[in-house]
Amino acid sequence: MTTDSIPVRATDARPGSVQKKSRKSATPGGRGRQLFRHPGAGRQHHAGPVAYILLGIAALFSLFPLYWTMVAASTDNTRVTQTPPPFLPGPHLLENLGKAWQDAALGKAMLNSLIVAGVIALSTVLFATLAGFAFAKLRFKGRNILLMLVIGTMLVPPQLGVVPLFMMMTELGWGQQLPAVIFPTLVSAVGVFFMRQYLSEALPDELVEAGRVDGAHSLRIFWSIVLPIARPPMAVLFMITFVHAWNDFFWPFIVLDMSNPTVPVALTQLSAGYVRDQSLIMAGALLGTLPLLVMFIVFGRQIVGGIMQGAVKG
Amino acid sequence: MAISTSTPPDGAPGAAHPAGSGSGTEDQRRSTLLHRLDVRVAPYAFVAPFFVVFAAFSFYPLIYTSWISLHRVELSTLNLMEWVGFDNYTALWDDDRFWNALLNTFTIGVLSTVPQLLMALGLAHLLNYRLRGSTFFRVAVLTPYATSVGAAALVFTMLFERDFGMINWMLSLVGVDNIDWDNSKWAAQTAISTIVIWRWTGYNALLYLAAMQAVPRDRYEAAALDGASRWQQFLMVTVPGIRATIVFTIVLSTIGATQLFGEPLIFGQGPNGVTGGADNQYQTLGLLLYEEGWKNYQMGRAATVAWAMFLLLIVVFAVQQVVKRVLARRA
Numbered sequence: 044m045t046t047d048s049i050p051v052r053a054t055d056a057r058p059g060s061v062q063k064k065s066r067k068s069a070t071p072g073g074r075g076r077q078l079f080r081h082p083g084a085g086r087q088h089h090a091g092p093v094a095y096i097l098l099g100i101a102a103l104f105s106l107f108p109l110y111w112t113m114v115a116a117s118t119d120n121t122r123v124t125q126t127p128p129p130f131l132p133g134p135h136l137l138e139n140l141g142k143a144w145q146d147a148a149l150g151k152a153m154l155n156s157l158i159v160a161g162v163i164a165l166s167t168v169l170f171a172t173l174a175g176f177a178f179a180k181l182r183f184k185g186r187n188i189l190l191m192l193v194i195g196t197m198l199v200p201p202q203l204g205v206v207p208l209f210m211m212m213t214e215l216g217w218g219q220q221l222p223a224v225i226f227p228t229l230v231s232a233v234g235v236f237f238m239r240q241y242l243s244e245a246l247p248d249e250l251v252e253a254g255r256v257d258g259a260h261s262l263r264i265f266w267s268i269v270l271p272i273a274r275p276p277m278a279v280l281f282m283i284t285f286v287h288a289w290n291d292f293f294w295p296f297i298v299l300d301m302s303n304p305t306v307p308v309a310l311t312q313l314s315a316g317y318v319r320d321q322s323l324i325m326a327g328a329l330l331g332t333l334p335l336l337v338m339f340i341v342f343g344r345q346i347v348g349g350i351m352q353g354a355v356k357g
Numbered sequence: 358m359a360i361s362t363s364t365p366p367d368g369a370p371g372a373a374h375p376a377g378s379g380s381g382t383e384d385q386r387r388s389t390l391l392h393r394l395d396v397r398v399a400p401y402a403f404v405a406p407f408f409v410v411f412a413a414f415s416f417y418p419l420i421y422t423s424w425i426s427l428h429r430v431e432l433s434t435l436n437l438m439e440w441v442g443f444d445n446y447t448a449l450w451d452d453d454r455f456w457n458a459l460l461n462t463f464t465i466g467v468l469s470t471v472p473q474l475l476m477a478l479g480l481a482h483l484l485n486y487r488l489r490g491s492t493f494f495r496v497a498v499l500t501p502y503a504t505s506v507g508a509a510a511l512v513f514t515m516l517f518e519r520d521f522g523m524i525n526w527m528l529s530l531v532g533v534d535n536i537d538w539d540n541s542k543w544a545a546q547t548a549i550s551t552i553v554i555w556r557w558t559g560y561n562a563l564l565y566l567a568a569m570q571a572v573p574r575d576r577y578e579a580a581a582l583d584g585a586s587r588w589q590q591f592l593m594v595t596v597p598g599i600r601a602t603i604v605f606t607i608v609l610s611t612i613g614a615t616q617l618f619g620e621p622l623i624f625g626q627g628p629n630g631v632t633g634g635a636d637n638q639y640q641t642l643g644l645l646l647y648e649e650g651w652k653n654y655q656m657g658r659a660a661t662v663a664w665a666m667f668l669l670l671i672v673v674f675a676v677q678q679v680v681k682r683v684l685a686r687r688a
Binding site for chain 2: 101296308343
């Protein structure tokens with residue numbers, strides 16, 4: 044049965060409460076489509092010219108290093124190391140990208156990073172949605188204590204366990220292998236909390252009850268009622284987790300070596316050479332960030348929304 | 358009355374019997390039992406994956422770290438653990454490199470966290486105005502967050518280059534001589550902090566912005582009626598209104614600062630990276646941990662550094678709590 048046939052009486056008629064709306068596709072249409080709504084949306088003073096100038100400076104500072112990476116990657120080494128430094132792109136971009144691709148073994152690194160970040164993001168989203176649903180809508184003994192535990196785990200920096208973790212992975216025969224990087228980060232406390240916040244608001248109790256009355260078991264309810272509603276925040280959580288997993292450095296640097304690196308690990312290779320070709324280094328840096336930048340250009344608005352939604356305690 | 362022994366499929370479509378409708382066929386009793394079991398057990402099954410993975414790969418290693426730190430373990434022979442009691446700790450206590458790394462971690466932490474959060478607060482305030490192109494500004498300031506540590510550190514290393522770096526060139530325009538960003542202690546720590554600030558300011562600004570938008574508008578109206586200026590409203594309404602988020606970002610940034618690793622490593626360029634410069638002038642605790650374990654092959658000592666980092670975090674949070682109390686009392 045589909046959820047559409049369940050009549051829902053919205054007992055909870057807060058302005059802008061998200062119900063039917065959130066079952067559309069994950070691509071938000073138009074402005075102000077938020078995962079969570081808050082009463083009293085701050086101040087609405089119009090920005091003056093000073094605010095625009097300051098924001099322009101902030102945007103410039105944020106974007107300039109990336110622009111300059113592109114400039115440096117498209118010139119040759121002699122031009123990059125002259126003063127004044129170049130400010131406009133040169134003609135060598137593709138050539139340098141090709142060289143950097145080979146020198147830093149970026150092909151393999153890209154594939155590894157895609158696998159690692161993809162698997163971690165998928166599993167984080169799945170387990171966070173499952174746990175978030177349980178914490179938001181199911182009643183069970185010890186629910187609050189367990190939720191406090193989840194939040195408490197955010198304060199435990201996982202990196203502090205690297206020594207025994209390294210021993211474990213060696214023992215399992217996973218040294219230099221991708222599972223060593225994937226397994227420790229299959230779940231995320233922030234993700235669980237994020238999904239719980241969303242589902243508490245967006246999933247009406249009546250829907251879950253109606254599913255129960257129809258004799259659907261919990262997994263079935265999760266599959267046919269929760270998942271369709273949770274799609275937008277799942278997409279956002281996927282992207283944010285992907286960014287974090289792609290950029291994770293400390294642990295991959297320890298457990299992987301240059302024969303089988305992820306992108307950030309491979310990039311260290313570029314800075315380690317004694318003969319330093321600056322424009323190649325920049326080409327490598329550009330390549331290593333490219334997939335994330337593309338994702339950002341396409342889904343920037345949703346990622347911004349997701350970070351903002353996760354920030355507010357409901 | 359025929360008794361069928363086949364269990365019905367769970368949630369058979371159309372079999373809409375209200376739970377506890379007490380009609381006593383075997384089938385229904387069984388499905389009620391299954392239903393009760395499901396309601397009782399499923400929630401635990403749903404939250405279990407999180408706790409299992411966390412226990413295996415975060416909690417257990419953290420505890421086991423303290424056990425390893427009481428042993429001598431070589432990287433080449435991980436299965437040979439020789440009990441040495443607190444020797445690793447006394448050795449660490451007497452080791453100048455440890456105090457140097459602790460101090461560096463602290464100074465870089467302060468240099469990167471304080472300006473970062475203050476700038477994020479200002480940026481959030483600006484983004485909270487009604488803007489044209491607000492999405493563009495938000496995405497723009499968040500872009501550094503999507504840049505990998507490796508790439509960011511490489512770019513800034515080049516911008517901070519002594520002889521041809523853009524930053525020294527700009528400084529030369531206003532008459533400042535070339536600064537040796539890598540070898541002078543404060544310059545190197547400033548440069549590394551700049552990388553951290555660049556990557557995280559926008560992210561924190563968005564967290565603050567979200568919190569600001571949840572501050573009820575009538576508080577501002579009340580403050581305005583009392584004759585508060587914009588600046589006073591910011592101090593009296595906005596900042597108290599987002600206090601929880603400010604605390605949250607301080608905690609996150611502190612954890613991040615304690616474990617700083619990638620930025621100084623790559624800034625140090627290659628073989629010298631792990632020592633944090635020629636004189637360890639920017640070696641952080643994270644780098645020291647790596648050096649002890651994977652350069653000097655002393656896993657026991659590396660575990661001791663990790664445990665020291667954990668204690669440091671606890672001390673910092675305790676201090677923050679005390680400061681918060683004192684401030685609350687004065688307010």
